Amino acid sequence: MFLIKITLLLFFLISPLKADAIYNLIKIPNLKIYEIKTKNKLKYFSATKPFRLGVKKNITCSNSNEETLKSKYKIIYKNLNRYSHEFLKKINLKYIVLCEDLSISEINTAGIPDSEMKTLILDIKFNKNYFERSIHHEIFHMINDSFSNIFDEEVWKSLNKKKFKYAECSTCTDKINLSTYNKTEGFFTEYSKSTASEDMAEVFSYLMFDKNIVEEKIINDIILKKKVFFLKENILKIDSKFKFDD
Amino acid sequence: MIKKIKVTTLERILLIFVIILAIFTFSSLIILKNKCMFLENYNPDKIKFSKPENIAVLNVPCGNVIIELYPDVSKNAVERFKLLINSKAYDEVAFHRVIKDKLVQAGDLEFGRKNSLDYGKIGTGASGYGTINSELDSNFKFTKGSVGLARTFKNNTEDSQFFIILQDEPLFEGEYTPVGKVLYGLEILKKIKHPDYSEYVLRPDFINTLRMYE
Secondary structure: OHHHHHHHHHHHHHOOOOOOHHHHHHOOOOEEEEEOOOOOOOEEEEEOOOEEEOOOOOEEEEOOOHHHHHHHHHHHHHHHOOOOHHHHHHOOOOEEEEEEEEEEOOEEOOEEEEOOOOEEEEEOOOOOOOHHHHHHHHHHHHHHHHOOOOOOHHHHHHOOOOOOOOOOOOOOOOOOOOOEOOOOOOOOEOHHHOOHHHHHHHHHHHHHHOHHHHHHHHHOOHHHHHHHHHHHHHHHHHOOOOOOOO | OOOOOOOOHHHHHHHHHHHHHHHHHHHHHHHHHOOOOOOOOOOHHHOOOOOHHHEEEEEEOOEEEEEEEOOOOOHHHHHHHHHHHHOOOOOOEEOOEEEOOOEEEEOOOOOOEHHHOOOOOOOOOOOOOOOEOOOOOOOOOOOOOEEEEOOOOOOOOEOOOEEEEOOOOHHHOOOOEEEEEEEEOHHHHOOOOOOOOOOEOOOOOEOOEEEEOO
């Protein structure tokens, strides 16, 4: 017992001083405040140096130059500003981390949501063709993390054709294309076919980002129409004032 | 016969210089040792308060720190704080977490007491009254001198530990439950013993007393 106490004491005294408030709040090192005075009270941080996260340190992301940050922040701010403070509170989102070349287990990703830490990490250098839409995609994952009981995957799966099966996980498939299908047949993109939650996130992202495509596609796609209805209905259960339009 | 040697002017100057140096060294040793020197000790009796019922006086090694509590901002947290103050629970409890010029934290009633300090567990102790819910809805600004209740990594785990920030911490807004603000004596808190390479203090400073003014 004595030895344990001595070890603990030495650990406290020798461990480096991590006094910065950001690290204490969200446990991500090498960040600085980018903007904290925002309308919906989201607080934006940017990376000052590359960082690694996770138990196996398998999440990595790098710092950006000021110019890239400035231009991408404008886009991110414009899109995230559409979510009210009340809604963000419900989905447990408070902190946005801006960095580039975000990857998890060496697989590039647009964002990593972490409901418990109230944080969304965004890759500001993610493919510019899908960049804005991917912001809303990641927001849906935050929503789903807090309200998984509402977004019942079994109900969602039942909306698909009977023979269709999703992959076991979003990274154990090669269906990763994010381009919009010409012929949707129940799915906006190839990536929608990876898992039920990714499919929901894709539908949500289109609802938020490109209303015209949604309206065009659901005319002849009954499955997609049901999925859009399912999502809209359930999002309004979380926040009756939620607006899908700009 | 011994010949008398005449002291030269240069030798006189040298002697005066040595004496001045000795005085300077000696006095600076005293000054350096006394960390509380040049600090004003605030006497609450000489200050007029608009709400004296919400004034708490924290007495620490370098003097009094006058805190105004805000029951209108965090009703339950202030109620808990007052309960512990009135039971003299904070007396002789350590400032176990101190970050130079940023924050001082105290209030571990289980493992932070002077007579039963437990370095292995300090910061994890409870008051015995249970935890209370976080009160985060106000637009309270965590400017320097703000007093808040500490919590674990999760919300709704506030108990007896409290912190006082020595610089503005806008990121604390909506994260921690505020209980009040230091009105006088923030510079006294800057003299609380802090380590250079850790947040946790070996042989810490202690709260002498913490009392409600009225």
